[in-house]
Amino acid sequence: MSSSWPAHLDVGAVRFARPTANYEEVLAFYRDIVGLRVLAQWRNHSGYDGVVFGLPGAPVHMELLQFGESPRIPERDPENQLVLYLKGPEALAAACKRFADDGQTPVEAANPYWTDHGAVLFEDPDGWLVVLAPWTFE
Template sequence: MLQGKVLRVARPTDYLDRVVHFYTEGLGLQILDSFENHEGFDGVMVGMPGESHHFEFIHQRGHIVGGAPTQDNLIVFYLPNQQEWQQVVERMKAMGFEPVNSYNPYWDKDGVTFEDPDGYRVVLQNAEWSL
């Protein structure tokens, strides 16, 4: 029923510019669209052109949303190619984003975890995704 549909993960942030920098300059996603002051909201959509999924980060002017509710709120990117995975990890480190120990040690076995400016964690998993 949902096959072929677009998936947008929308999340509020207090640090729109810093979060966009983390996901674009650090992780390599691209800005797909943005808006300013749409009924008091600013937003940026990031992802890869042509893909059917992307993130939307929004900020409501004058409103504070706070950070991640737990250290186990994850976004996991599966990067099975060792060289590609290593390049993304090294780019993140070069930009000043330091790895953190995963709350669930499972993710530390084949992955590296980083925290975005809101405290949400992103795992770069050097493995194939499978059920």
């Protein structure tokens, strides 16, 4: 398996975006509990509030957007996930402690794959799941 992008697709970064109806809560969750770095943030730009999170040294970003007077998000689904692959059981324990210190409680995975492989899941303020998996793909 190749570890580089195809020659015709010279990608420098990847950003995933999704809506939120709980801007302040998800901002605090991903910034303060998960610990992601805020790369950009704006309020009322053409009616949009947004924040872009990134991982240090990695060109992967997550953008959360809120728009309109009564922001709406898609219905909750157990497969709406941000999966963070951690570098082993010690890294998993440290991450879980940070969540626990904030009063967060793990939630049950709908897909048994995660539990069978030692992952721990937490729910963000919109009901999307953060999966902490104690392995990486090499």
